[in-house]
Amino acid sequence: MATLDIHPQTTTHHDDHGHDHEHHGNFWTNYVFSEDHKVIAKQFLITGMAWALIGGILSVLFRLQLGFPEANLSWLRPILGGWLTPEGKIDPEFYLALVTMHGTIMVFFVLTAGLSGTFSNFLIPLQIGARDMASGFMNMLSYWFFFASSVIMFTSLFISTGPASGGWVIYPPLSALPQAMQGSGLGMTLWLVAMALFIVSSLLGGINYITTVINLRTKGMSFTKLPLTIWAFFFTAIIGVLSFPVLFAAALLLIFDRSFGTSFYLSDIYIGGEALPNQGGSPILFQHLFWFLGHPEVYIVLLPALGITSEIIATNSRKPIFGYKAMVGSMLFIAILSFVVWAHHMFVTGMNPFLGSIFTLLTLIIAVPSAVKIFNYVTTLWKGNIRFTAAMLFSIGLVSFFLTGGITGIFLGNSAIDIQLHDTYFVVAIFTW
Amino acid sequence: MSLIIGLGVVLVLAILYLIFRIGNLVELVKGKKDDVSSWNTANAYLLMLFMIVSLVSFVWYSVVHFDSYNLPVASEHGALTDYLFWITMAVTVVAFVIITIAMFWFTFKYRYQEGRKASFVSDDHRLEIIWTVIPAIVLALLIFSGLRAWNDITGPASKDAVVIELIGQQFLWTARYPGVKDSQLGKHNYKMIDASNEFGLDLSDKNTFDDFKSLELHLPKGKEVQLMIRAKDVLHSVFLPHFRVKMDAAPGMHTTFKFIPTKSTADMREETGNPNFNYEMACTEICGRGHFSMRFPVFVHDTVEDYEKWMASQEAWLKQNPEYLQRVPPALREAAMIKAGIPADSEAAIMASPVTVTAKFK
Ligand SMILES: [Cu+2]
Numbered sequence A: 001m002a003t004l005d006i007h008p009q010t011t012t013h014h015d016d017h018g019h020d021h022e023h024h025g026n027f028w029t030n031y032v033f034s035e036d037h038k039v040i041a042k043q044f045l046i047t048g049m050a051w052a053l054i055g056g057i058l059s060v061l062f063r064l065q066l067g068f069p070e071a072n073l074s075w076l077r078p079i080l081g082g083w084l085t086p087e088g089k090i091d092p093e094f095y096l097a098l099v100t101m102h103g104t105i106m107v108f109f110v111l112t113a114g115l116s117g118t119f120s121n122f123l124i125p126l127q128i129g130a131r132d133m134a135s136g137f138m139n140m141l142s143y144w145f146f147f148a149s150s151v152i153m154f155t156s157l158f159i160s161t162g163p164a165s166g167g168w169v170i171y172p173p174l175s176a177l178p179q180a181m182q183g184s185g186l187g188m189t190l191w192l193v194a195m196a197l198f199i200v201s202s203l204l205g206g207i208n209y210i211t212t213v214i215n216l217r218t219k220g221m222s223f224t225k226l227p228l229t230i231w232a233f234f235f236t237a238i239i240g241v242l243s244f245p246v247l248f249a250a251a252l253l254l255i256f257d258r259s260f261g262t263s264f265y266l267s268d269i270y271i272g273g274e275a276l277p278n279q280g281g282s283p284i285l286f287q288h289l290f291w292f293l294g295h296p297e298v299y300i301v302l303l304p305a306l307g308i309t310s311e312i313i314a315t316n317s318r319k320p321i322f323g324y325k326a327m328v329g330s331m332l333f334i335a336i337l338s339f340v341v342w343a344h345h346m347f348v349t350g351m352n353p354f355l356g357s358i359f360t361l362l363t364l365i366i367a368v369p370s371a372v373k374i375f376n377y378v379t380t381l382w383k384g385n386i387r388f389t390a391a392m393l394f395s396i397g398l399v400s401f402f403l404t405g406g407i408t409g410i411f412l413g414n415s416a417i418d419i420q421l422h423d424t425y426f427v428v429a430i431f432t433w
Numbered sequence B: 001m002s003l004i005i006g007l008g009v010v011l012v013l014a015i016l017y018l019i020f021r022i023g024n025l026v027e028l029v030k031g032k033k034d035d036v037s038s039w040n041t042a043n044a045y046l047l048m049l050f051m052i053v054s055l056v057s058f059v060w061y062s063v064v065h066f067d068s069y070n071l072p073v074a075s076e077h078g079a080l081t082d083y084l085f086w087i088t089m090a091v092t093v094v095a096f097v098i099i100t101i102a103m104f105w106f107t108f109k110y111r112y113q114e115g116r117k118a119s120f121v122s123d124d125h126r127l128e129i130i131w132t133v134i135p136a137i138v139l140a141l142l143i144f145s146g147l148r149a150w151n152d153i154t155g156p157a158s159k160d161a162v163v164i165e166l167i168g169q170q171f172l173w174t175a176r177y178p179g180v181k182d183s184q185l186g187k188h189n190y191k192m193i194d195a196s197n198e199f200g201l202d203l204s205d206k207n208t209f210d211d212f213k214s215l216e217l218h219l220p221k222g223k224e225v226q227l228m229i230r231a232k233d234v235l236h237s238v239f240l241p242h243f244r245v246k247m248d249a250a251p252g253m254h255t256t257f258k259f260i261p262t263k264s265t266a267d268m269r270e271e272t273g274n275p276n277f278n279y280e281m282a283c284t285e286i287c288g289r290g291h292f293s294m295r296f297p298v299f300v301h302d303t304v305e306d307y308e309k310w311m312a313s314q315e316a317w318l319k320q321n322p323e324y325l326q327r328v329p330p331a332l333r334e335a336a337m338i339k340a341g342i343p344a345d346s347e348a349a350i351m352a353s354p355v356t357v358t359a360k361f362k
């Protein structure tokens, strides 16, 4: 994903710092429980980078096992201890735990909180000419909820039954029944608690970003002049605020099923030599709720990067972005469509095939605004005077990435082709992109 | 060996870094007026190099390793979805190559040059309409052909299709066949599952009597097969890669998939030149620690007759577990014994018949 050198902005707004120092808070109010958007952005950045490192290490571990299935990994025993089998292979259940936690960490903690938390907080006030966020206090809470969530999720890596292991999509009944796998015990409980706090954090942040963009723009900064970066953050925040509560609901119902004997997702289960009393629930219901967030989440992750890229490419080509209105329009169109395509993750779950047709149609339509964005990036480069700064190189890389990832989506979005590709490494590859 | 290569790479990187440092120092000494790095042109060339190397290796490995990612297809609808896959591949590769070349070429051609000004181009409605409409038309065609195939694949199975039930559980598959006498799968209820009655057969339904269990999926070549899929505990997913079949197995619901196998196991052994070739079914939904090992052997008979012969040679589940005769309602027991092929003078038959038992003790 694109990164951005944030130092130039810090220096241009040096006079802001002068103001801050007049308040003379102590260390705690200035750097820990700060309400200053720049400090909060840095807090998100540091925490997000720590998570990226952890998520990266987890992926190296399971890819070692995947890439070299015959290898003896006993040299990892000092780190993994009992999670290695006597033959030096990663324990199958821990392997699933690594995959699950890698997915959760990368999608939510790095690419949602780390990305939006850092750049929306840092850039929104600076780019729209506001003093700070609409509510500095909520902004601070947003970080600390994220921090609490991070602590709980991190702790779950070290418990004796292992962290959540049912995949980052935590499909029940696997995630609902502790007797189905170890990781569905305490590890899953901690996962759910951490995600609940995470969702609160991202709602607090999102509401703040939306309010700030709508109300605190400086004189003359009309919506039609808003930088594309801010447009992207704005759409991202709206998508997040509308879709995260649905995941919250799904998680809540799952907690009920796990702890209070309800049957929202469970029915006709025989496990561990015993027939469970639950009847009438549907595991598919969870998948609908999960992907109602899960698909928009793709754009929560992607849009900020696209927005930042728009401006980096324009600046370093020394040209205005080509087709500003088309860029905003296509982001709006993508944001709307992102809410009506979720079931393309469920073509082979036994869902009504007619629904599958509708979701194929809507999903493939997204390729049109995406193509428009790519053409506009390429045209912005045309007849420019291009400077290859680090940010520019990353942005060119992102456009190329977006092209590859978008194209594979045309395969997966087509239900007939998806029959073969669903749940395979084809999908893992597009997600990793 | 790899150590030497590693060291070599590190050395080359170190040298590059030193050259870069020297370049910077020279710049400082010269007192360059523009803020553009002296590496700007080098970057432009590197990007070009990157594009050429990537595109060439993309084509190279796609061609050389074709056999390692292209699985032979063995079902009727599979040929169709493969065709759609390759059509989509053709369309997207053309788009990909054109856009990639354009993008990298622009970055190269319009790299920073002293004294040149970027042109002011901010909009061109005609151009934008063209590149909105063209992808829209191409996608409409892809959607149309995809949906036609999807409707055929998911449509109802024909009446004379062979029905087979697949049941997933942690961590094995079992298949239940309807039996040759009635060709109907009997009812089941998860509350009746126990150590022997793993299907949860409801023995008050007479269609269960001749159902039999198989630890191998047998299919006829050239006849429509309808899989009825369910799970006992958590989600699993039926994946028959050669037949391009995939459908989740979920507890509490039935899912189905219909298809026509077009190549028998023998055909496939000939085609692949591997006398040990066997079809295989895998689980493709994370289901717990044994997920990776949840496989199921598949055998496709050369003819429907062969398949029926195999069916006829299988023993009914009830015959293998005759003690369950006692769970059959008394009025149906005789029918059950005939259907399952349990001899009337066998121990289980006598045990299950209260009339004979009392007669004996008198
Ligand atoms: Cu999606």
Ligand SMILES: [Cu+2]
Pocket: B235, B236, B237, B283, B284, B285, B286, B287, B288, B291, B292, B294
């Ligand atoms: Cu599985």
